[in-house]
Amino acid sequence: MPAERQIFFPFLFRMHKALMWAALLLLAGYLLVFLFYAANLIQFPFDYDQGEGFELVDTLLFSQGRWPWQNVEAYPFYSSNYPPLFHLLAVPFAWLFGPSYAYGRLLGTLATLIAAGAIAIAVRRDGGPGLLAPVSGLAFIASNTIYHIGPLNRQHMSMVMFETLALVVLANLGSIRDSRQRRKVFWTGLVLILAAGYTKQLALATALAAMVFLFIQRPLRGLQFAAAIALIGGGIFLMLTFATEGQWWLQTISANVNRYDPQQALGLLQQWFELHGFLVVPALLYLLYELYVDRLSIYSVWLVSALVIGLLSGKWGAGDSYFSTAIAATCILAGVGSSRLLAWLSERRNLRAAPGLLLIPLLYLGYSKSVLHLPTHSPPFDSIAALLEIRPNAPNGFYDSARSRAGDFPPGYADIGHLTSSEDLRAGEELVAIVRAVDGPVLSEDGSFALLAGKDEDTNPTQLLNLANNGLYRGDALLQMLREQAFGLIILRAGFFPGTVLQAIDENYGPDQVISMNGFDYRLYRPRPAQAK
Amino acid sequence: MAVGENTRRILLQGQGLLRAILRPMWERPLSKRQLGLLLVLAGSAGFIAVLAIDILDAGREGGLGPAQSLALGGTLLILLVGLSLLPLGDRPA
Secondary structure (H helix, E strand, C coil), rough: CCCCHHHHHHHHHHHHHHHHHHHHHHHHHHHHHHHHHHHHHCCCCCCCCCCCHHHHHHHHHHHHHCCCCCCCCCCCCCCCCCCCCHHHHHHHHHHCCCCCCHHHHHHHHHHHHHHHHHHHHHHHHHHCCCCCCHHHHHHHHCCCCHHHHCCCCHHHHHHHHHHHHHHHHHHCCHHHHHHHHHHHHHHHHHHHHHHHCCCCHHHHHHHHHHHHHHHHHHHHHHHHHHHHHHHHHHHHHHHHHHHHCCHHHHHCHHHCCCCEHHHHHHHHHHCCCCCHHHHHHHHHHHHHHHHHCCCCCCHHHHHHHHHHHHHHHHHCCCCHHHHHHHHHHHHHHHHHHHHHHHHHHHHHHCCHCCCCHHHHHHHHHHHHHHHEEEEECCCCCHHHHHHHCCCHHHHHHHEECCCCCCCCCCCCCCCCCCCEEEEEHHHHHHHHHHHHHHCCEEEEECCHHHHHHCCCCCHHHHHHHHHHCCCCCCHHHHHHHHHHCCCCEEECCCCCCCHHHHHHHHHHHEEEEEECCEEEEEEEEECCHHHCC | CCCHHHHHHHHHHHHHHHHHHHHHHCCCCHHHHHHHHHHHHHHHHHHHHHHHHHCCCCCEEEEEEEHHHHHHHHHHHHHHHHHHHHHHCCCCC
């Protein structure tokens, strides 16, 4: 070996390692921010993200042995539009602790951490040893999107966890020689895919990716996988449709056909690329390498299918969370690709390829900068924010690089991620006290106030709107109750009810007060006096 | 009787032949060329299907909408990727 290689390479490797450690430490910082945010949300007893309340109602209905897919034309006008698995996992907690967001948010947090762990395992197993495995797992948690939806009482991250576990299990199926072991892995992957699909419908794309990959590897196995999914998944689907007298089909499938806005999808795609570009580019390059030079891995097929799901984020009610599967696939592909490149560079010791050694950690350092988000007013992060001269651009003293300096963000990006404060807690308690003092039912756009006040949760506004947009909701009974002023109080946040319902509210109820919580205005309406109508 | 036996024998031979041809095909990984061919077929079918929406859905307003243009772009991309894989031959995909 020439002398310059003997001197230059160890130096480059030391530089590479030092930079990798720097990237690891920075990304571990985001894990701390994530855990801080999760702990803050788990302790907060009220609604945070729109929709959390209805996921809790689903869990409570299951805990009482009732289906959440119900006829919305009859009181309490409630139905879920999601599959059951996430809510079923929370049922034992509901039996123990009653209505609370804490356990759902804890489950979401754990699902995010497990998904990150699975990403690290995949990079370690299919890429190689070194820091790239933990860095890839941490990069997933560091994403602005994963950060802000991870600790919610929402089912999305559990779906991503099941998807990631399924693909990590199935990735090396073809190389297993022992037929018994191969069968075990096949069925484990299949059960995990079904679990993802029965957590959220979007996992269909991951199921297709698994089928396509297995078909490419061995067409017969791909067809067997597809047949087994169709039989078992289809069987459960039919059973639920019959058991709920068609409500499962109506509420989870028919109601989910929504208006599509390509501008929203393209805006979110651009934002996804701007935030994750440092990893997206190497992931796509590695995909091209596998497509044209090597053999396609399951992760490459997954990234393509996940990007298609990302483009569905233009659907009404969808948002940046639709890119979370693509973020998981990106982290794995970038990690595996970088690991293989690193192994190749180490083996060849080619001086012309040496910049690659520094490029890999620099990509992760660049990524750490582009996904910057942290609380700016809460210790210990406030001193970091002060040191870096970061000013908040989100509510409650929070900086999120996904937003402009003025706090703007593309349509569909979730307006969350900031911490809740003691003022928010007081506002929530005030809202619950107001609801408790009301005689009769309360119509609330968010679920917790009625639940914590010991009242029924009436309606799921977004689901009523989904159905109305598809011509599947009349709302006669609800409109009649509004005309009769049967609700003692109405609480609106975003006004996601169908137009006819909002009009009836406007005609029969008058604005009373506005209470701000978590940066959102809760508008309270009380029955108008008869002469004022 | 003899005709029936002959028919049965021919059918069995045909079945064996079919299995001999298909079995290796089903159990071998797809080649880059085969994958390319499948992508060309899928891309072409998708392209025609997206365009056909205008013809079949008579009640719709004419012209390509933004969502339809996006879908057309996607199918075209699949078609082009498929074409680019065709020259890569029998290497496993």
